[in-house]
Amino acid sequence: MKINNNNEIAAAVVTMEGAKDVRMKILIGPDDGSENIIMRHFTIAPGGHTPFHQHNYEHVVKVEANRGIAVDDHGNETEIARGQSLYVSPDAMHQFRNPFNEDFEFLCIIPNPASRV
């Protein structure tokens, strides 16, 4: 059993093209022995966003703090807030944006790329 203190994990700036003011930390991942599931914590600062993009794996999301905007594959925007969870299918276009005044924080859980076929 591995126990991590979330606040001792360094946050990395997300440098992916199309990302703005996004930080990510891996709460549980391969370094902890997790071969199939990676639990990541994202913070999008006010005015920031992830890329509007797609990939061949899914997202399981839970809002952790405050609120933001989820953009779906049709470009439709939905405000989401703490108390909500989301599922984004593999290959579906999506984006998370923060047009509000406080950090938008969420978990984004993915299958470990190394264990995907």
Place this chain on the structure above:
Amino acid sequence: MKINNNNEIAAAVVTMEGAKDVRMKILIGPDDGSENIIMRHFTIAPGGHTPFHQHNYEHVVKVEANRGIAVDDHGNETEIARGQSLYVSPDAMHQFRNPFNEDFEFLCIIPNPASRV
């Protein structure tokens, strides 16, 4: 993209042998289209516990509210609280207990049994 309101999801009483005063709700799972990952929310009432048991899949855990006790495969007990995340390996004995006065809440994320080989 599927968006769920966590508080609208019904909690089921966990009836597994060895469980006491444990409720579980699936925040994101197969009914939402998630084929590989199931995100579950557990609440253990004061005095309650999960079974001390093992299974062939892992747990990725994040404490959501208050505190509890995690028991590892050696029977060692560690107090865990909000702000901490855990990884439990496949086949490792483990238990979660709540000897405190407030509900102990945590996420427990697992691979979907239907997608496991």
